[in-house]
Amino acid sequence: MASDLSHSQAPQAETVFDRTRRLFHIPDGVIYLDGNSLGPMPLAAADALQRAAKAEWSEMLIRGWNDADWIGLPERVGARIAALIGAEAGSVMVGDTTSVNLFKVLSAALAARPGRRVILSDSGNFPTDLYVAQGLIATLGQGHELRTVSHAEMEAAVDAAGEDLAVLMLTQVDYRTGALYDMKSMTARAQALGALTVWDLAHSAGALPVELDACNADFAIGCGYKYLNGGPGAPAFLYVAPRNQASVAPALSGWMGHAAPFAFEHDYRPAEGVGRMRVGTPPILALSALEAGLQAWDGVSIHEVRAKSIALCDLFIELVEARCPELELITPREGAARGSQVSFRFEEGYAAMQALIARGVIGDFRAPDVMRFGFTPLYISEREVRAGVDILAGIMDNRLWDNDDYRKKAKVT
């Protein structure tokens, strides 16, 4: 309790990240390098859940829609997310899942480019993005084509698609390699051909400065449970550029996207602005947790986060390459060319990751052989990166991964 006034050295000034670290619960003995998959629990999120249940739902009952302003909750959360992704307030809708939101914006984009046939994407895109496009194409039955190429081939593929290109659909940061697309130049390249862009921000929102408006992006979607720390299966978000909002016709036209939901009219009339992309009743409990989690960003500059994230990733790469020669880096070495994660290829990567997790260092595995580590400055420090590498090096040096217990596949990997 008493501070040591006799201490001869001035105490180090507390950094913004010392403060944000205390906003999260990280279990004792855990070094959590998987916030890119599921962010840890902000203490405020647990409090918010209890408040939403015990003070709002239980006491207000149906009156909570007005008395706790549940009806305004999606918009409040949307404004917080907009501020993190370079989007004008009022251009972000929150609710549904990333996949469902992709369906919404992709169908809207195709409808806005009739006669154009090609959706171009990355062959390494996160599978759900490709699956959603495939399902939409089959449903429309209008002869659209999902064309996928590698990151390296993308610029040429955009140009080759020419005026047949309807939509360029890219995930800004590759979920496996961490490679980063240049949103501004890729958007301009597609738009020069008259196409629209759909950006998936699953691995960039909250990880690095995203500038949707400045990049002239058309549509974007993203995830609430990774860098935004909203909890497992948290509500997702979508963005529609202000210039497109008045013309977007939602394929998923539900009552919450109606201009007057409580007039109970017979025919759909879209709400003004991005609100028309809402569909059903908003998930209040989950949104309450997400809203509280987003408070961790108050007073934090995403540019500071980015600078520290690059430094932590640089350090991790340097230490792992020096100590674990069996691991092959597949993430761009240059900080500006990657997101906030580092991945290594190792044939026994699954077992090695299980050995790591068993020792408290939590990363994840992506088939067929990728060990993936996320770096999240809000709650991860240089000290933890060094300690994590010590444990990883111990596993590699002693072949501790060579154990059949670690080769048993769990349901979720």
Added chain:
Amino acid sequence: MASDLSHSQAPQAETVFDRTRRLFHIPDGVIYLDGNSLGPMPLAAADALQRAAKAEWSEMLIRGWNDADWIGLPERVGARIAALIGAEAGSVMVGDTTSVNLFKVLSAALAARPGRRVILSDSGNFPTDLYVAQGLIATLGQGHELRTVSHAEMEAAVDAAGEDLAVLMLTQVDYRTGALYDMKSMTARAQALGALTVWDLAHSAGALPVELDACNADFAIGCGYKYLNGGPGAPAFLYVAPRNQASVAPALSGWMGHAAPFAFEHDYRPAEGVGRMRVGTPPILALSALEAGLQAWDGVSIHEVRAKSIALCDLFIELVEARCPELELITPREGAARGSQVSFRFEEGYAAMQALIARGVIGDFRAPDVMRFGFTPLYISEREVRAGVDILAGIMDNRLWDNDDYRKKAKVT
């Protein structure tokens, strides 16, 4: 604490509903006749939320998918709901919203009936159902027609549509009047023409015995936050008849509906069974509350619930008609012809409902002039029905609704 042993009468045996009443939090002084809009909080739901946050998310982090079996949560909740709606276990998917789930089953049904043009529904259907159909039709651009007629005209309209009928889309219990469709006969009538049926169970699941399999229904959807008490904006559900599961092609094809989500394949392959109707990552916090809320049904017969619900509604109708002649009943008088709610028309219904709510009797209002009351035997007793009518009669007798404060419209009505 001490029981009165000298009491001369034997204590009344506790009923199943005395027991279930204790599973819910109902605020002091409230008579809650709006569980058909938002069910009250089961005490177990608040506990489950805390457990999901503080024991699972915060301590297990990403490991919760396996260690807390989050990945199996949608299926566990689906099995509980299936048991309440007469559906084979494994035929109910839980997640997304009612509106999104309607889009899924309606698009699947249309795809299964190529060349047929008409979606037939009730002109008094809940608006989101009509809006979703309108949005789907516009998106497909294949010349489908949404045709709506009144409940009284429905049988003739089915026959008149003939072989042009693709889908009969009905809400089993009308959200305003409470009128109940005969699922078995309407399904048979539509199927006799080769059409498919989509049933919205928003106001019937948990309110009365629903027999999807026995009625040979094709598809159904429903809501988690009304009679199932899952919390505001709880995950919804959908049903696909076992005979249709292998052929359904989901328009919303996301990674969680893939046969091998963690193989990260390039192309979509639908999962076996109803699981292919999943789309994105399941909402674990909200599902945890819903799962806990559904435990209130353990050991409860839906037939007993139905019998008491009819008795409570009968009593309410009798007392209100005797004491409040200004109110006009718009709900079927015969118990077998209605759901678990009673609605009255009154020109100043909005203000009268506000006056009631101000005195602790919570029902709701549906534009333009409907006062709606839900009866939910799990936590509402005859004593509360009588007390609620006393308060309503006092408001009507003394024109307490005639107050401009009660005429001010809230955002959500």
